[in-house]
Amino acid sequence: MLSVAEFTEKSFDAIEAKAKELGVWGLAHKTNISYSGNSLMVRIPKDIAKFLGMMKEKEVLVALGGKKKLVVEVA
Numbered sequence: 001m002l003s004v005a006e007f008t009e010k011s012f013d014a015i016e017a018k019a020k021e022l023g024v025w026g027l028a029h030k031t032n033i034s035y036s037g038n039s040l041m042v043r044i045p046k047d048i049a050k051f052l053g054m055m056k057e058k059e060v061l062v063a064l065g066g067k068k069k070l071v072v073e074v075a
Helices: 004-022 046-052
Strands: 033-036 039-042 060-066 069-074
Touching: none
Parallel strands: none
Antiparallel strands: 033 039, 060 069
């Protein structure tokens, strides 16, 4: 049976390898909320937008993913 430390390290290694394979490793960024007219605006970093195929005028769905989570799905 695996100990908690062994399981955690092996699991992390597998998750890290899969994230690198998918090209999403290191794509997290902190950003600030700002205003645009009367609306709030969240800037999406260029590398994340490129990975998701986002561009100006492309439709997205914005929904709640929990009390402190916002989900943006690219159409």
